[in-house]
Amino acid sequence: MFDNERIQYNTGGRDKMFSGKRPMAMLKVATLFIALILMCSFASAATSSISGAITVGQSLESNAVAGVTVILSGDAIATTTTDSNGMYSFIGLANGSYTITPTAGGYTFSPTSRSVVITGAASTGNNFTATVAAPATNAISGTISIGYQLETTGVSGVMVVLSGAGGGTTFTDSRGMYFFTGLSTGSYTVIPGASGYSFSPTSGSMTLSGPAVTQNFQASNAVTTVHAIQGVIYTNGIGVSGVTVTLTGAASGTTTTGANGMYGFLGLSDGSYTVTPAKSGLVFSPTSTAVTLSGADSMGNNFTASSSGGGGTVASISVTPTTWDFGSVLSGSLSSANTFTIYNPGGSYLAITSIANTGGDSSMFTVSAGTCSSLTPLISPGSSCTITATFAPTSTGAKSTTVQINSNAATTTIALSGTGTSTSPTPTPTPTPTTSPTPTPTPTTSPTPTPTPTPTPTPTPTPGSGPTIKGNFFNDGRADMLWRNYSSGQNVIWDNATMAAPSMTILSTVSDVSWKIVGVGNFGGGSETDILWRHQTYGYNVVWHMNRGNVTSQVLLPTVSDTNWMIAGTGNFNGMGNTDILWRNTSTGNDVVWHMSGITPQTETFIPTVSDTSWVIAGTGDFKGDNTTTILWRNTQSGNIAYWYMNGTTLTSYGALPALTVADTNWEIVSIADYNGDGKPDILWRNNVYGYNVIWYMNGTTITSAAVLQTVSDTNWHIVGTR
Numbered sequence: 001m002f003d004n005e006r007i008q009y010n011t012g013g014r015d016k017m018f019s020g021k022r023p024m025a026m027l028k029v030a031t032l033f034i035a036l037i038l039m040c041s042f043a044s045a046a047t048s049s050i051s052g053a054i055t056v057g058q059s060l061e062s063n064a065v066a067g068v069t070v071i072l073s074g075d076a077i078a079t080t081t082t083d084s085n086g087m088y089s090f091i092g093l094a095n096g097s098y099t100i101t102p103t104a105g106g107y108t109f110s111p112t113s114r115s116v117v118i119t120g121a122a123s124t125g126n127n128f129t130a131t132v133a134a135p136a137t138n139a140i141s142g143t144i145s146i147g148y149q150l151e152t153t154g155v156s157g158v159m160v161v162l163s164g165a166g167g168g169t170t171f172t173d174s175r176g177m178y179f180f181t182g183l184s185t186g187s188y189t190v191i192p193g194a195s196g197y198s199f200s201p202t203s204g205s206m207t208l209s210g211p212a213v214t215q216n217f218q219a220s221n222a223v224t225t226v227h228a229i230q231g232v233i234y235t236n237g238i239g240v241s242g243v244t245v246t247l248t249g250a251a252s253g254t255t256t257t258g259a260n261g262m263y264g265f266l267g268l269s270d271g272s273y274t275v276t277p278a279k280s281g282l283v284f285s286p287t288s289t290a291v292t293l294s295g296a297d298s299m300g301n302n303f304t305a306s307s308s309g310g311g312g313t314v315a316s317i318s319v320t321p322t323t324w325d326f327g328s329v330l331s332g333s334l335s336s337a338n339t340f341t342i343y344n345p346g347g348s349y350l351a352i353t354s355i356a357n358t359g360g361d362s363s364m365f366t367v368s369a370g371t372c373s374s375l376t377p378l379i380s381p382g383s384s385c386t387i388t389a390t391f392a393p394t395s396t397g398a399k400s401t402t403v404q405i406n407s408n409a410a411t412t413t414i415a416l417s418g419t420g421t422s423t424s425p426t427p428t429p430t431p432t433p434t435t436s437p438t439p440t441p442t443p444t445t446s447p448t449p450t451p452t453p454t455p456t457p458t459p460t461p462t463p464g465s466g467p468t469i470k471g472n473f474f475n476d477g478r479a480d481m482l483w484r485n486y487s488s489g490q491n492v493i494w495d496n497a498t499m500a501a502p503s504m505t506i507l508s509t510v511s512d513v514s515w516k517i518v519g520v521g522n523f524g525g526g527s528e529t530d531i532l533w534r535h536q537t538y539g540y541n542v543v544w545h546m547n548r549g550n551v552t553s554q555v556l557l558p559t560v561s562d563t564n565w566m567i568a569g570t571g572n573f574n575g576m577g578n579t580d581i582l583w584r585n586t587s588t589g590n591d592v593v594w595h596m597s598g599i600t601p602q603t604e605t606f607i608p609t610v611s612d613t614s615w616v617i618a619g620t621g622d623f624k625g626d627n628t629t630t631i632l633w634r635n636t637q638s639g640n641i642a643y644w645y646m647n648g649t650t651l652t653s654y655g656a657l658p659a660l661t662v663a664d665t666n667w668e669i670v671s672i673a674d675y676n677g678d679g680k681p682d683i684l685w686r687n688n689v690y691g692y693n694v695i696w697y698m699n700g701t702t703i704t705s706a707a708v709l710q711t712v713s714d715t716n717w718h719i720v721g722t723r
Helices: 022-045
Strands: 048-056 069-074 078-081 087-093 096-103 107-110 114-118 128-132 139-146 159-164 168-171 177-180 186-193 197-200 204-208 212-214 217-221 227-235 244-249 253-256 262-268 271-278 282-285 289-293 303-307 318-320 323-330 338-343 350-358 365-369 384-391 397-407 411-421 481-485 491-495 503-507 515-521 530-535 541-547 550-557 565-571 580-585 591-597 600-607 615-621 630-635 641-647 650-656 667-673 682-687 693-699 702-708 717-719
Touching (some): 078 087, 159 253, 159 262, 227 289, 262 271, 365 397, 384 411, 530 565, 615 667, 630 667, 667 717
Parallel strands (some): 048 128, 139 212, 139 217
Antiparallel strands (some): 048 087, 139 177, 197 217, 244 271, 271 289, 318 338, 365 384, 481 717, 491 503, 541 550, 565 580, 591 600, 667 682
16 A cells, blocks of 8 residues: 555564655555545535426426425425526535425415435425416405506515414515415405515505405516515424514514415614514524624525423324225225314424325325325314325225324324225126006196205306217217216216126226215216216215216315205206206205206206105106106106106196006116117116116107116116216
């Protein structure tokens, strides 16, 4: 190593002696030690950076989003805002673990945050995609622009401070827009501020008593001598709302943090100030911060909040339920989501640090933020939020995992389980039922009822362009057969159901079997068949918009919380081309039609009451062939069948159909639709004991022939919807 120079030690202990070129050897040893010291020094002092971009859209179609606040937490804390190119960066960072979280009113972000580990090199490309959020409710928002009329341009990066019944601070985005959401009713004041601008008006005062209020400002270039102090108060990368921030020194004032944890003071002259945060149950680091303004704004005066602890002010955590079994779910399909509530019964803030699946079949279970802001929420004392979980088995058999929730209070778990199955309707042919002609009474009309499904809409419906064949999901000229399993929640469509081997399309599983498929039709104005759901416990009504057997979206209709009201059928009652909804009250016998325009009820019309509730509406169809809707009735005690010929919602004639009576009430009419493509409604029967399925091909109210379909002996499977 030293060119044959030796370093020796005399073991006799009397003296040291060096042989060879002793001075050079000593110099090189010293040099080696100095180099090692310098290497260690440089290694410990090495710093790096984290950077990325925030855009709307992807690839060549993306647009930069300026003015987004980006929070850094973990082994260091800091905030910054994106520039005009949507870029952000944090520099001078030591090796360690960090979390990056963007926040801006009017946007949601994917992902909601990113975890970054620095091990000596800069971390780049930590990008986020912004999506313009749906219009907010209980909100104050507006635009700050410069210029006039068609030449106006939004001004980004303007600080906006809210005070009054609630507080908060935010910055305008790249469009010049600002947002304060989740506000209570009351009086508010909004003040904008930015160096180099004056604003008209200088502030805006408003009363929030409805869903939203807008306050716009006009900016002008100006020489300003006043400045701002800004910062964020957060814990675990999450802004802490409701913190009172006090300013003292050359001027005084107070403000309150909003949902993003940001505070701001505007209109300050040069001088020395002190900023102090306070909120019951929390302590802050630092406890206060000194700020000196000298010709410029002072940003990033941040604080970290943590539980004050001690006595009754500690955080606590309660999760319900702690176990959940998704039941049987078809392999390759997705269960409906189940909701879990995280509650903080303690006296201080509950900070959830992570929520993740651990062990077992974790890849088949997905946990998502529900009403929680993210999977690392901050929950105030006495408050709660929800997360959701779904099950998507990729193979058959019993599956399980554990959801572990870590927090500043305790670690708790949720046990998830489910069974992947390959079960689907597997039929075998059986004989047709025999008709037994018996004289039948017909439903008798009664006076107009008083109870009604709510709400009661008033606008006039507009013409639609729905499918001409009810239940024709694949636009092939014939109705298809829709199945639901009321044990497992699985849903299946049989295409070409009358053939020996119908093809099957598996829909998403809805494991809450209180959801019933109660109708099909065109609720979107297009040519596709949609699926109508009703919740038998809560009275919710939902439409699944479909595209050739695929669910494209779901929409909530008005709730009818009185569950005595049942959706008995769908049809075009007023000739406008829309799918209307027919209701029957199983307690009073009242009958009502909702005239629809897409998913919106426009008017409601009563039709005659049938107070004998053993009469049920079996379905609707154009049995007269005159483009009017006929209502078909069946008596669940006698098996008798009757018809009502309608002209719109007016009953023009009615009568019994003794030739169609099936006295065995185990046979149920489950669908009325055109199954052979001749343009006439047919009647589909299912035996609820043996699982037999039979179609009566009809010409008006006359049976022309019958076909025995494949048997589905598992009577948990029901044919649904096409009525």
